[in-house]
Each structure stands twice: as structure tokens, then as C-alpha cells.
Amino acid sequence: MLAPLTQGCGAVFMMHNVRPxxxxxxQPNRHLEITPEFLRVxxxxxxxxxxxxxxxxxxxxxxxxxxxxxxxxxxxxDDGYRDNLEVAYPILxxxxxxxxxxxxxxxxxxxxxxxxxxxxxxxAANDEIVFSEADKAGDIPCATVAEKNACFDKLSTYLxxxxxxxxQRRVIRALAKKYDLDLAALADExxxxxxxxxxxxxxxxxxxxxxxHDHFALARLDAAAARADVMKGLTRLEEELGRRPKHFAYPxxxxxxxxxxxxxxxREIGFASSVxxxxxxxxxxxxxxxxxxxxxxxxxFPGTCGG
Numbered sequence: 001m002l003a004p005l006t007q008g009c010g011a012v013f014m015m016h017n018v019r020p021x022x023x024x025x026x027q028p029n030r031h032l033e034i035t036p037e038f039l040r041v042x043x044x045x046x047x048x049x050x051x052x053x054x055x056x057x058x059x060x061x062x063x064x065x066x067x068x069x070x071x072x073x074x075x076x077x078d079d080g081y082r083d084n085l086e087v088a089y090p091i092l093x094x095x096x097x098x099x100x101x102x103x104x105x106x107x108x109x110x111x112x113x114x115x116x117x118x119x120x121x122x123x124a125a126n127d128e129i130v131f132s133e134a135d136k137a138g139d140i141p142c143a144t145v146a147e148k149n150a151c152f153d154k155l156s157t158y159l160x161x162x163x164x165x166x167x168q169r170r171v172i173r174a175l176a177k178k179y180d181l182d183l184a185a186l187a188d189e190x191x192x193x194x195x196x197x198x199x200x201x202x203x204x205x206x207x208x209x210x211x212x213h214d215h216f217a218l219a220r221l222d223a224a225a226a227r228a229d230v231m232k233g234l235t236r237l238e239e240e241l242g243r244r245p246k247h248f249a250y251p252x253x254x255x256x257x258x259x260x261x262x263x264x265x266x267r268e269i270g271f272a273s274s275v276x277x278x279x280x281x282x283x284x285x286x287x288x289x290x291x292x293x294x295x296x297x298x299x300x301f302p303g304t305c306g307g
Contacts (some may be wrong), residue, residue, distance in 0.1 A: 009063060010051060010072040012275055014249075015039070017081050018088040025145045026124050028116050028152040030118055036087050043097050046073050056100040056207055062275050075099040078110055078211060078249055078274065082192050087198050091203060101200060102211035102249035102275075105236035107191045110184045112214045117153060117174040118186060122179045123148050130178075131155070161256065165216040194240050201241050209247040210234050210271070217257035218265075220249060227265050234269070246272040253277030 016032040018039050032150070034042075052075045054062075059074045075092070077084045080103040092099050106112025123129060127143040129151055136264050142151040159168045182252065192200070201208045213220070213232035221229065239302045248266055250258045253276040268273050 004199070009070075010059070010074070012074040012076060013042075014275070014277060015075070015077045015088075016079060018077075018091075021085045026120075026148045028120055028123075028149060028156075029276070036091060039088060040091050040216045043075070043092070043095055046145055053095075053097040053099075056209070056273060057102045057145075058098075059238060060247075067285070076209075076249065077101045079104050079215070079253075080192050081190055081196065082196065085192055085196050089200060089203075089206070093203070096205070098205050098207070099196075100207040100209050100247060102209040102247075103192075103197060103233075103237060104211040104213065104215040104251070105233045105240075106214040107187055108194055108197060109213075109236065109239075112187075113169055113172055113176075113183050114186055114190060115159065115168065116156065117190065118139065118172055118176055118181055118183060119159075121181055121186065122175055123151050123155075125181075126179060129155070129175075131175075142192060149261065158182070160217070160252075165214075165220050169214075181290055198241060205281075207247065208237065208241060208245055209249060210237060210245045211249050215251045217252050217254075218262040219257050219259035224263055227269075230265060230269060247273045250276045 017032060018034055018036055021035050022030075022033075023130065036194065041203065047053065051071045053075060054072045056074050056076070059072060060078045062070065068279065075097060076099065076125060082103060084101055088099070107114065123142050127141070129140045129142055131138065131140055140154065142148040163171065173183065175181075199207065200206050210230070210233050212229045213236060214229055216226075216229050218226040218229065234245060248271045250262065252258075258276050
């Protein structure tokens, strides 16, 4: 009975990796993965419930024109993982479902770090982590699955809440060197190269959006650095693809990672929309200001946090 008042126009779905389920007991980044089977069923279920899968461009236009009688959904993927091309794309192509990939260009350039995956790999391969950083010095046991999860939680909290973004990367590079993890090779394994991004971008079904260059939490940077990271990502995409993306996704999206100041930066740059990870549905109020970014709530299939 309340659905007409609460369902809004539709929803934006956030995804990351699409790949077969892993059997590893230690998977702290599991919330960033869905299986190919889940993707197919989810899209079919969305359509069966009367929603039309549309591009993010069309969603912005429809929001500006009001509700009407259409209900629609937008599919998005963050970061630029290779499985978006190799696994998700064939499924969505078969289903003729438009989707957007928000690309963090530093990951494609292999100059930035998949620090959350690096941390998982390092902890998975060791029984203890010898960590010496300010007041966090000491050995952290990680022999059991429970200890590994506790170690990941402790270090990821430190890296995302207590250190600045640049120091976060300095620490993860030091850990990778100490524990013999090749960060560039990890990016090669996980993230598309530019030829693959261009291959995906060549299909009209696909929209490529911006996701910063270094995948920094913008709110944890000063205004100049935040703007620089957004602009560098935008410039690299334009250089490599020959066109300037109109849509943007905030890295992480948590309250400590996004601020109203960052929304002002995106508005000044001129994006048509920006998305974050706050649960919710699309409302026409999201696009009331035609010269500003339309701030959507972006919901994840398996959870609401991540890259």
C-alpha cells in the first residue's frame, strides 16, 4: 500500500567484482563480489518486477522530467575490474542491459594501489604481521581465520580512519615490500588495461564514468588535492577514450569519505551526476538543479560499502 509513496523512480545498483565464488575461509573483501549467476538472476528479477534497465544518461534525463509511470534501474560497477569485461559484460550484453563502469584511472595506469586487496593477500599468506607505525608497533597474530579477520579489521581501520590518504598508501607499499607482494602485478591481475577499457567503451550499451585517479577518499584530502585527484582521473579518461565522462562515483562513499565540499567540487567541474553508497531510491528531487550534479543514492547488491 505504501509502495507508491516510498519506491521513488527506481534505483542505482553498485557492484564491483563479478566472478565465481571462492572457497577461501578468509575473505574480508567478500562484500565486493557477486557471482555471475547472481548477476543474471538479479537483472532478470529486476525486469520481472516491472523495472526497465536503462543507462545513467537516460536516468538523469528522466529524473529531471519527473516521475511519470516508468520505474527503472541503473547498473554500475566501480573501479574497472577485468571481470567486468570478461564475466559481467557477456551476461549483460545477452540481456541487453545497459551499465556503467566507473574507472579509477590510477589503477588502470598501474600507478595506484588496490590496498584493500593487497592487505587481504598479505594477511592470508602469513601467520603474523610485524607492523611498526607510530603507536601501532608490534606483532599482530593472524594464524587462524578469526585472527586474520581481526588483523584485517585492525589494520584497515587504521589505514582508513587514523592515517591520511597519502600515508595510507606509503604504509601499504611498505607492507607489500616487506611481505613480497607485487602491487603492480596485483593490478595487472585484477584491473583492465587501457585497451580493455576502450573495448568496453566501444559498445553503446556501456557508459564509462569517472572515479578519481588514485581512488582516494576525497573528504580526507584538502580541497586542492581532492579537486586534483578528480581532474586527473577525468583528464586521463579523456586522453585514452577521446571523450570526457559526464558521470562520477565517489570512492568508498562512507560518511568519512564524502562531504558537501566534494559535491561542490563536482558541481564546479560540471558532472551530470554523482553517485555514492548511501542506501535509498531515486527521487525527482535528486535532479532539481540542472547545473549541478544529481546526487543519487547508490545501493549495492551484496552490501553498501566498498570501493
